[in-house]
Amino acid sequence: MTIRVLLADDEALVRAGVRLILRHAEDLEVVAEAGDGAAAVRLARAERPDVALVDVRMPGTDGIAAAGELAALTPAVAVVMLTTFGEEDYVDRALRAGASGFLLKDCAPEELIQGVRAAAAGDSVLSPKVTRHVLDRLRDTAPAGDPRGARARRLIGELTAREGEVLAMVGTGLSNAEIAGRLGVEPGTVKAHVGRILAKLGAANRVQAAIVAHEAGLSAPADSAE
Known part of the structure; x- marks a missing residue:
């Protein structure tokens, strides 16, 4: 195509x-x-x-x-x-x-x-x-009690454990295929998770979702980081 x-x-x-x-x-x-x-x-x-x-x-x-x-x-x-x-x-x-x-x-x-x-x-x-x-600048420059951070944590609280895990990896810039490889699932499964994450966060795309992850201080497992 x-x-x-x-x-x-x-x-x-x-x-x-x-x-x-x-x-x-x-x-x-x-x-x-x-x-x-x-x-x-x-x-x-x-x-x-x-x-x-x-x-x-x-x-x-x-x-x-x-x-x-x-x-x-x-x-x-x-x-x-x-x-x-x-x-x-x-x-x-x-x-x-x-x-x-x-x-x-x-x-x-x-x-x-x-x-x-x-x-x-x-x-x-x-x-x-x-x-x-x-x-990192978005996270590091957020002052204590930043309402964006509080809002991000509330939004993340609506996610399932697996969705939170996927979002943390999205926050590191990993693609669906890379996340699938780390979780041992099909890329289509990750795509479905990402779709639900975007809907719950009210994010237009995965970049905005990554920003929410960083504002909330969400980090991926050590073996997912570059």
Whole structure:
């Protein structure tokens, strides 16, 4: 099955580079390109891509605002933010807006291709160079008595023991297949668990669920960590 991709970046050279990389994958097709967030939303509604690669900072409607609109208007489109190292504050806001994850603009071509495939499959896309820093910062900067942490713990209290175990692994950035391998079950079983977890947490995607896990201080078993 061909994965349809929308590119949104105000720099034509960046779009050209990403397009060239994606052309090397037979299962990926760039169906539309936008130079700002407003155009990205408009084209996403018209073209219905599977994945939208969106730059964090663009003129007019920026990538964060576009991610929020896309999550609300076209929830079937997985939004992956393209960013540079050091923009963690922007990434935090984008993830909360409903983005499926983020990739660094200087990531390896294969990482970009695999990231698009993962997003299309419903997995989170978190560049390993900055993921731990972003999520750890969310946890470490939460003050004592932070209502977000209290709310996260209440939400997690609604999960079954197995769902809590799966959520902890989601919080480390593991894919469904990796979690299945650690639990000794089928990936489809993990996918069903994740679906129930998202519903109980009120999370739009597994990235938002991972944030809840970190806000609650939930940690995965030692052998699940990288």
